[in-house]
Amino acid sequence: MQALYIASTGMAAQERNVEVLSNNIANMRTTGFKRQRAEFQDLLYQTYRRAGAATSDTGTQVPVGIEIGSGVQVAATSRLMSQGSVAPTEQSLDLAISGEGFFMIELPDGETAYTRDGTFQRDANGQLVTTEGYAVQPGIIIPQDATSVSISRDGLVEAYINDATTPVQLGQIQLARFANKAGLESMGENLFRETPASGEAQIGAADADGMGHLMQGYLESANVNAVTEMADLIAAQRAYEMNARVISGADQMLQAAAQVR
Known part of the structure; x- marks a missing residue:
């Protein structure tokens, strides 16, 4: 089931995000430190039906296609060079x-x-x-x-x-x-x-x-805001948990399918 692999990329991306946030928090007292931000991008899509495909000989077309993404990845860890206090x-x-x-x-x-x-x-x-x-x-x-x-x-x-x-x-x-x-x-x-x-x-x-x-x-001082970093950390943890729930749900669906007689 593709959902298992899609959710695993989400967990891996959020794990990297937490690493970036933890480094920011660890360097809150580092002189001249500039915080980083993880940036994400979606992975390749599998196309089952292309938008605009013909549906009849008279020229009618599909207004919306069918595309299923394959997950997410960390595209960059940008360093924010704003002035610290x-x-x-x-x-x-x-x-x-x-x-x-x-x-x-x-x-x-x-x-x-x-x-x-x-x-x-x-x-x-x-x-x-x-x-x-x-x-x-x-x-x-x-x-x-x-x-x-x-x-x-x-x-x-x-x-x-x-x-x-x-x-x-x-x-x-x-x-x-x-x-x-x-x-x-x-x-x-x-x-x-x-x-x-x-x-x-x-x-x-x-x-x-x-x-x-x-x-x-x-x-x-470092341009790290403790409140912002903690809020981002909580959001990353929740995103990680939701991806883990997707894996658990997909596993239960596979288990139910395996038990069909």
Whole structure:
């Protein structure tokens, strides 16, 4: 009975949906995390009678055909890149982006990754790095004797050296944006990788040419809404249960057919 296989695809799709939702909920406190959404599409149809088929020699046609679908599948897990809320941290090297853009990070193999997580620190050489020790691009070196580091809206990094009365410019943090930021590939560690779907990175200064501005001493929270995720989770569970009931009902029909004498 085809209903068994159709309902099994529904259960498999909702299982994948629950996995996506559980990952969203697990990352509610992950800085810069962007939630995902499972998107579904129906599978191929078996046509028993085509719409418009002739029913007589005089040209009459069937207004509606007979098509039976074969189930559902997960077509994509879209990443929703909406802005998360920002919260103060009282750490001078923490940065949040308000608006478009990603921080550029150099990985150990020389590849450039992108992130919305602005949890930055200084390493032993004074270089601005992520929590994993990856260098922020372009490289910013903060001297050991630097005090009162300030980062402006447009990413200009300044600091007072020793007892100097005027600040010294240490560099400028730049941002990257993409034509299709939802097409970025997730790498883990709050990092994304450029793909053909995302398009090439467009690099520029913050607070200019459509780029967002930087907020020193703030971090961007995950854009996960707990109430929405729980509501979606309940809906997915109920859809899974209904597909399981279809399998149970089809099994009972097959059992009744097998008992006919």
